[in-house]
Amino acid sequence: MPKMKSHTGMGKRVRLTGKGKVVAQQAGLRHNxxxxxSTRTRRLSGTVQVAKADVKRIKKLLGR
Known part of the structure; x- marks a missing residue:
């Protein structure tokens, strides 16, 4: 059986912390x-933990 390939696009969008949490850039800071x-753009600037419902799918795409 062949090896599972990790989804390189997902690897560029999210990252795993040392404890295994999935963090990503917050949405809404690309245009307009x-x-x-300014208060809103500052609030959106950091990274946030991904929703619990998406974690299983994302980890599968990352090959974890």
Whole structure:
């Protein structure tokens, strides 16, 4: 049986922490930034933990 290949696109979008949590960039910071308040853009700038419902699928794509 062949080896499972990891999904390289998913590897560029998320990363695993040392404890195995999946973190990703927060959505909503790509365009229309002039309209959004500075407080909102600062809040969106960091990384957040991925929703629990998506973790199993993402880890499978990463080959974990």
């Amino acid at each position: 930034l002039e309209k959004k308040p």
